[in-house]
Amino acid sequence: MDITDRIKPISYLKSHTTEIVRQFDEEDTGPMIITQNGEAKMVVISIKSYKEAIEQRKLNEERMSFMKLLALGTKEIAEGKFVSEDDFLDEMDRDE
Structure with missing residues (x-):
């Protein structure tokens, strides 16, 4: 999976938290980079x-x-x- 597919805005994290947690449980797809106002702010990992x-x-x-x-x-x-x-x-x- 291309790392650019794992860059998401904070609004995505807020609205898809359950899905993200499920994905981490089922398969470790690597880190997710969370942006705010277009700037990388945090990394979410399993x-x-x-x-x-x-x-x-x-x-x-x-x-x-x-x-x-x-x-x-x-x-x-x-x-x-x-x-x-x-x-x-x-x-x-x-x-x-």
Whole structure:
């Protein structure tokens, strides 16, 4: 479906709310863009799409955090700020 078919004026939302909800229940046809005075004002999406977007955002945040940790570790290695494996293991043995 062409996205331009999903752009509707606010009056359409007001007069077809039940039909729109039914369509979202039956098939997720994607977001609906609501306009007011010819200007896009809001996006209506199904709860399923909303939950998926939240999960995707969380996943992206976790990936970004992991990438930052990798970059920090790489930088510290390049600066020589690390402990050799033998020194680490020796220190672990001393802590027992």
